[in-house]
Amino acid sequence: MSTPNILPDRPSLDQLKTQAKELLRAHQSRDEGVADRLRAALPELSSSGDEDILSLKFALLDAQRAIASEYGFATWMEMSQHVDEARRGTFADLFQYNHGTAYLISHEVDLYDLAIALQSVSEAEKNVFTFNMPEPMRTEFELHSAAAKASVDDVEAARRRILDVVKRLADEGQLAWPPWEDRKPHMPGKTNRASVELEAKLQKTTRPRMSECSYDEIDEVMADLGQLGRLMGILHLEPLAKDVGDPFLRTGLQMALDGTEPDRVSETLENMMRSLLHEQEVRYRKVIAGMRSVQKGDNPAYVRETLGLIR
Numbered sequence: 001m002s003t004p005n006i007l008p009d010r011p012s013l014d015q016l017k018t019q020a021k022e023l024l025r026a027h028q029s030r031d032e033g034v035a036d037r038l039r040a041a042l043p044e045l046s047s048s049g050d051e052d053i054l055s056l057k058f059a060l061l062d063a064q065r066a067i068a069s070e071y072g073f074a075t076w077m078e079m080s081q082h083v084d085e086a087r088r089g090t091f092a093d094l095f096q097y098n099h100g101t102a103y104l105i106s107h108e109v110d111l112y113d114l115a116i117a118l119q120s121v122s123e124a125e126k127n128v129f130t131f132n133m134p135e136p137m138r139t140e141f142e143l144h145s146a147a148a149k150a151s152v153d154d155v156e157a158a159r160r161r162i163l164d165v166v167k168r169l170a171d172e173g174q175l176a177w178p179p180w181e182d183r184k185p186h187m188p189g190k191t192n193r194a195s196v197e198l199e200a201k202l203q204k205t206t207r208p209r210m211s212e213c214s215y216d217e218i219d220e221v222m223a224d225l226g227q228l229g230r231l232m233g234i235l236h237l238e239p240l241a242k243d244v245g246d247p248f249l250r251t252g253l254q255m256a257l258d259g260t261e262p263d264r265v266s267e268t269l270e271n272m273m274r275s276l277l278h279e280q281e282v283r284y285r286k287v288i289a290g291m292r293s294v295q296k297g298d299n300p301a302y303v304r305e306t307l308g309l310i311r
Contacts, residue, residue: 004072010180011083016067020076024063030054041066089178091117091159094166095125096179100230103132104175107194109165111137113158115144120155132227174231186233198228199240207245225253248272285310 026034035050038058042065045053064076073079094105106114106129118126130138150158170177173186205221213221229237238257244250251272255265286307293303 005070007071007083007086009086010178011086013080013083013087016071016079016083017064020060020063020067023066024058024060027054027058027063037070038066041069087178089163091163093178094162095121095128097128097175098230099128099131100227101175102129103227104169104192104194104231105129105162105166106133106137106141107197108169108192109162111141112144112148113161115141116148116150116155116158117162119145119148119150192231195228195231195236198224198231202228202240203243206240206249207243209246210248211246221249248276282310 023034023037027038035053038053039045039048042062048056061076068074068076068079071079073082094102097105114129118129130141133141166175166177169175169192170184171187172190173184174190174192176183202221202224205217205224210218225237225240234256237253241250241253241257244253248269252265252269255268260268289310290303290307293306298306
């Protein structure tokens with residue numbers, strides 16, 4: 001038998017049925033090459049001559065068995081089961097998710113299960129789940145990974161439990177499963193641990209003005225807003241917007257929630273930034289000029305008049 005054909009990553013049983021029907025028609029039409037093809041695919045025909053093959057009673061079930069054989073399967077049923085499993089999604093398909101969806105999954109599953117399930121995967125695949133992990137969670141995950149001594153059965157059981165969680169999240173409309181399918185409508189009232197934790201954190205971190213925050217704190221706020229938007233949809237940020245303490249951030253967030261085009265949001269915030277920076281510069285210039293007057297002992301009325309000209 002020749003080298004088997006390779007099924008695509010997401011095979012279609014309907015397409016394979018079409019291939020079987022085409023093979024049946026080719027046999028009925030005595031197409032050139034069909035005898036060689038069937039001789040290679042079906043062991044009982046391996047020593048038959050062309051005329052014998054083309055003259056035999058050949059049904060659709062025979063064509064399906066030949067197609068299955070060409071793809072390396074003993075029977076059509078065996079290939080059908082493989083196709084069904086591939087279409088339903090496997091643990092390996094989890095690595096097709098982006099970091100945001102993996103973040104959601106890692107918050108919903110048992111971390112020990114995740115550590116066991118990822119023991120034998122590549123670093124790149126493991127990074128899909130660990131890339132956005134909060135530091136305390138990553139520490140716990142690494143402790144589990146270092147301590148775990150799991151058997152093959154343990155690994156398979158952990159992966160099944162993780163897939164059960166993923167399927168639940170898919171049924172609730174929180175992610176698409178398998179990854180190539182369309183996401184179901186979000187089930188009202190359903191949330192997840194990751195978004196609950198992010199909301200609680202953002203309710204605190206979005207209260208201060210930007211001038212009171214360090215660069216790292218601003219980075220963290222924007223990353224968390226983006227993560228929550230990816231998990232639950234940007235409209236999920238609306239309850240947070242009204243309590244944002246900084247007018248600059250509040251304006252940008254509200255415009256985004258209103259569906260304003262990104263370029264328009266950026267332009268508005270750029271103009272607002274220039275205005276705010278100018279106002280801040282005026283305040284500092286008043287202090288600089290005023291300090292000079294203080295040192296010179298100028299008349300207070302003169303000081304007020306002079307500083308009033310700085311705009």
